[in-house]
Amino acid sequence: MSEFRRDPLKDTWVITKNFRIRQPREFFVDREQVTITCCPFCPGQEAKTPPEVFAVRPKGMDANGPNWQVRVVPNKFPILRIEGELNPQHDGLHSCLQGIGAHEVIIETPDHHSSLAQLNLGETTAVMQAYRARLLDLRQDKRFRYLQIFKNHGVEAGAPLPHSHSQIMALPITPPLLRNELNACREHFLREQRCLICDLIAQEMADGRRVVLNDGQFLVVAPYASCFPFELWILPLLHNHDFAQQSDQQLAACASALQDALRRLYNLLEDPPYNFILHTAPPEWPRPGHPDFWTTLAQDYHWHIVLVPRLNHIAGFEWGSGFFINPQPPEDAARFLRDANPTLNF
Amino acid sequence: MSEFRRDPLKDTWVITKNFRIRQPREFFVDREQVTITCCPFCPGQEAKTPPEVFAVRPKGMDANGPNWQVRVVPNKFPILRIEGELNPQHDGLHSCLQGIGAHEVIIETPDHHSSLAQLNLGETTAVMQAYRARLLDLRQDKRFRYLQIFKNHGVEAGAPLPHSHSQIMALPITPPLLRNELNACREHFLREQRCLICDLIAQEMADGRRVVLNDGQFLVVAPYASCFPFELWILPLLHNHDFAQQSDQQLAACASALQDALRRLYNLLEDPPYNFILHTAPPEWPRPGHPDFWTTLAQDYHWHIVLVPRLNHIAGFEWGSGFFINPQPPEDAARFLRDANPTLNF
Numbered sequence: 001m002s003e004f005r006r007d008p009l010k011d012t013w014v015i016t017k018n019f020r021i022r023q024p025r026e027f028f029v030d031r032e033q034v035t036i037t038c039c040p041f042c043p044g045q046e047a048k049t050p051p052e053v054f055a056v057r058p059k060g061m062d063a064n065g066p067n068w069q070v071r072v073v074p075n076k077f078p079i080l081r082i083e084g085e086l087n088p089q090h091d092g093l094h095s096c097l098q099g100i101g102a103h104e105v106i107i108e109t110p111d112h113h114s115s116l117a118q119l120n121l122g123e124t125t126a127v128m129q130a131y132r133a134r135l136l137d138l139r140q141d142k143r144f145r146y147l148q149i150f151k152n153h154g155v156e157a158g159a160p161l162p163h164s165h166s167q168i169m170a171l172p173i174t175p176p177l178l179r180n181e182l183n184a185c186r187e188h189f190l191r192e193q194r195c196l197i198c199d200l201i202a203q204e205m206a207d208g209r210r211v212v213l214n215d216g217q218f219l220v221v222a223p224y225a226s227c228f229p230f231e232l233w234i235l236p237l238l239h240n241h242d243f244a245q246q247s248d249q250q251l252a253a254c255a256s257a258l259q260d261a262l263r264r265l266y267n268l269l270e271d272p273p274y275n276f277i278l279h280t281a282p283p284e285w286p287r288p289g290h291p292d293f294w295t296t297l298a299q300d301y302h303w304h305i306v307l308v309p310r311l312n313h314i315a316g317f318e319w320g321s322g323f324f325i326n327p328q329p330p331e332d333a334a335r336f337l338r339d340a341n342p343t344l345n346f
Numbered sequence: 347m348s349e350f351r352r353d354p355l356k357d358t359w360v361i362t363k364n365f366r367i368r369q370p371r372e373f374f375v376d377r378e379q380v381t382i383t384c385c386p387f388c389p390g391q392e393a394k395t396p397p398e399v400f401a402v403r404p405k406g407m408d409a410n411g412p413n414w415q416v417r418v419v420p421n422k423f424p425i426l427r428i429e430g431e432l433n434p435q436h437d438g439l440h441s442c443l444q445g446i447g448a449h450e451v452i453i454e455t456p457d458h459h460s461s462l463a464q465l466n467l468g469e470t471t472a473v474m475q476a477y478r479a480r481l482l483d484l485r486q487d488k489r490f491r492y493l494q495i496f497k498n499h500g501v502e503a504g505a506p507l508p509h510s511h512s513q514i515m516a517l518p519i520t521p522p523l524l525r526n527e528l529n530a531c532r533e534h535f536l537r538e539q540r541c542l543i544c545d546l547i548a549q550e551m552a553d554g555r556r557v558v559l560n561d562g563q564f565l566v567v568a569p570y571a572s573c574f575p576f577e578l579w580i581l582p583l584l585h586n587h588d589f590a591q592q593s594d595q596q597l598a599a600c601a602s603a604l605q606d607a608l609r610r611l612y613n614l615l616e617d618p619p620y621n622f623i624l625h626t627a628p629p630e631w632p633r634p635g636h637p638d639f640w641t642t643l644a645q646d647y648h649w650h651i652v653l654v655p656r657l658n659h660i661a662g663f664e665w666g667s668g669f670f671i672n673p674q675p676p677e678d679a680a681r682f683l684r685d686a687n688p689t690l691n692f
Binding site: 005006007008009010011012013014015016017018021022024027028079092093094148150152155156157158159167169171173175176177178180181184185188196197199200203223224225226227229230268269270275277279306308311312313314315317319320321322323324325326327328329330332336 | 354356360364367373425438496498505519521524527531534571575614615625652656659666667670674675676682
């Protein structure tokens with residue numbers, strides 16, 4: 001069982017895995033290559049994963065058989081487990097919660113060798129539909145304060161398995177970074193009666209120096225205070241707080257903008273390792289029962305995707321200060337990416 | 347010139363370097379090895395660095411010549427520059443400050459091949475004395491809100507140059523993580539009339555499961571909510587908020603505890619990459635002119651060192667959520683490190 005442990009100095013939480021004692025050598029994984037003889041995410045290997053919770057496959061085909069396009073399964077080695085109670089405990093200055101939540105894997109393609117950037121628009125849209133389906137299902141569990149969807153691509157970005165996949169974690173605590181963002185958006189709305197992210201979109205479109213793409217439905221922009229070189233935000237022009245409320249047409253437009261961004265990065269930076277993170281409204285915020293609960297949230301938050309190539313290491317200064325040092329102005333990133341080839345030539 | 351740029355969504359600041367346009371290939375450094383033909387930190391190469399601002403060398407020897415034990419020089423490629431004004435500017439939702447500050451390198455030893463763990467006690471104490479001297483000097487500049495001392499060891503921890511060194515950055519903004527810590531300490535003191543870190547030390551000593559070393563002057567402990575495997579905090583038992591107020595004897599005791607921790611990590615984890623960060627009171631907090639300013643700070647903060655081996659990558663989940671996932675309970679880390687060899691056998 002894992003647990004959430006609170007740090008009283010940093011006022012944040014760490015998930016501590018606690019399954020078995022691991023020898024020091026086992027923490028050297030990042031200095032060695034991971035080799036897998038038989039990929040559990042490939043068609044025909046469905047029995048190697050827990051039974052699927054969602055799949056896109058032709059009508060009439062059996063669950064947990066081959067012939068799927070996207071497949072969502074519980075993580076075989078989950079960081080958080082669905083069964084049990086949070087059981088909060090404290091001992092002096094220390095407090096913890098049991099590691100309750102969900103941890104699922106979205107297998108994005110049956111093709112072991114295709115990366116997300118190489119899928120066609122229909123295939124990428126199916127991945128977005130899988131995200132939406134899992135958000136709608138998992139938010140029915142009232143223990144979960146947030147559903148975090150993210151993707152790691154490449155060993156340096158935390159993906160030792162090469163078969164293209166993303167992950168969803170259902171969390172019993174609102175993540176600190178999302179809490180900051182929701183608070184900033186709420187404060188801006190209360191002050192200005194406008195959405196902070198709608199205002200950011202308007203300012204970036206008017207300025208233009210950091211814009212990579214504006215296709216009329218999505219803005220792809222290198223953010224003004226980018227933490228990493230070539231960081232990109234993928235922002236829907238249409239105000240909405242909740243990814244799970246998006247129509248198929250809107251998901252296809254999101255897939256198209258994401259693909260464009262991924263292909264530019266692939267072509268410019270030679271298939272860089274990257275992470276992306278979906279930022280969307282939590283199922284319940286600030287608390288159920290608040291009279292203006294859904295109305296306020298719908299007005300003041302605006303879902304989006306943050307995409308970060310992982311080219312540089314996070315060093316002592318960043319780790320110790322909370323500041324990031326970005327060796328590249330985002331205006332330069334946007335210029336290079338505007339000029340990059342957005343088509344599939346790999 | 348670099349600049350501090352504020353992110354209105356995350357409510358934090360990023361330092362954006364802005365010296366010249368770098369080609370995308372230049373961001374691939376971490377995928378390649380850095381090779382240096384002639385180390386600028388070695389004796390005899392003093393002219394390759396800016397003139398020194400501090401050195402430990404025998405009396406009567408000339409500055410900027412050889413025969414030094416520790417040498418502090420301005421960074422030749424500083425992220426922040428000492429000359430100029432902050433010149434705050436804003437444009438709609440964006441705001442920035444000029445990258446004013448200081449960025450110095452503490453060259454810890456003349457020996458190109460010795461790591462900090464290999465220095466003797468006197469040599470390590472001289473490094474601590476250099477930290478103290480630079481803190482005392484730089485805090486005279488009232489533009490600086492915080493003086494951040496840190497060390498990167500190994501390429502994976504952000505140190506492309508192999509010659510052992512640490513860094514100091516003088517910052518015009520209090521770093522967000524330190525601000526959180528100062529606030530947590532202050533709130534605890536106002537509530538309990540006791541120092542939070544003194545309380546933590548007492549609890550960890552009574553518990554014992556996470557203690558690696560207690561030599562009567564320093565406690566080395568794997569913190570309850572460790573973010574990384576084998577993370578260690580080096581805590582002085584004597585309450586004091588300010589590293590710069592430490593006597594030579596106290597600095598020697600700190601050097602001894604730090605050496606013990608570094609040698610255990612070296613022997614157990616085969617010279618792992620690591621970062622350490624000195625956490626100490628800012629020169630001015632919360633503001634000069636506050637009547638209880640120094641009294642309160644001296645009561646409620648407690649300097650210490652955070653030491654983190656860098657064995658695993660920070661992936662999308664951590665980056666997107668602000669939560670960390672640690673695959674190792676600190677109780678296991680402490681047990682392995684208690685049993686590890688603390689002597690120099692390398």
